[in-house]
């Protein structure tokens with residue numbers, strides 16, 4: 389088995405390779421002035437299983453180097469190539485919300501399935517699809533970060549209550565609460581636009597002495613967690629702590645979240661290291677290493 393990494397930030401792939409006791413191979417990459425890519429990989433992979441790390445957050449510029457790398461690795465004799473993308477993009481357009489919309493999740497999954505033998509990812513946004521098999525035709529392993537999040541909560545926070553800000557977060561919130569052995573409540577969200585959400589909650593005085601922990605899969609604009617925090621503080625709950633699996637973080641989101649700490653709306657916010665960011669506080673390396681070791685077992 390070999391680990392090959394196309395990411396700029398190689399820390400996660402490097403730490404997984406170290407756990408596996410193998411080298412993390414880094415192809416040479418260069419962008420020509422016209423935006424095309426130069427790639428070079430002078431290595432031997434004959435009959436090897438390759439685990440190709442490419443974190444496809446903001447995927448559009450990464451996808452061609454990825455497909456080229458899969459093609460090249462096959463040419464030089466790799467046995468099977470598994471894509472390891474801790475964040476799986478193009479999952480949220482999972483239906484036609486308005487007439488004429490492209491259901492991009494389907495085309496993206498077809499493209500990846502054509503070029504890879506397998507896929508490993510962490511907490512993909514499975515909402516209207518229940519399994520990756522609904523759209524991916526290659527074997528896949530879905531890792532849940534809930535165990536490492538629950539462990540972090542258990543060892544760091546006393547008297548927590550897990551809050552899922554919307555129905556889509558229910559799967560993570562309930563799982564984390566069960567593993568951390570604490571209470572959970574799931575709120576309702578109405579989305580009015582990309583950066584405009586309303587959160588609805590029932591009052592529950594029982595939990596006003598608990599430390600609320602908002603758990604969501606993706607923090608993008610941050611509006612979902614910020615609106616939830618605003619509402620909770622207004623209603624007399626303690627300042628929530630936010631845990632996101634994926635620090636997708638649209639422009640300005642990290643600053644807004646940091647400002648919310650200064651404004652006494654948030655206790656803090658942190659993310660798993662599925663997407664490299666200074667907010668990373670929960671490590672998923674061991675989960676990835678286990679998934680890799682078991683992939684073809």
Ligand code: R5P
Nearest residue numbers: 556606607608609610611612
């Ligand atoms: C979708 O519902 C997801 O679970 C997240 O709640 C959503 O992507 C968060 O987006 P934002 O940070 O832009 O509110």
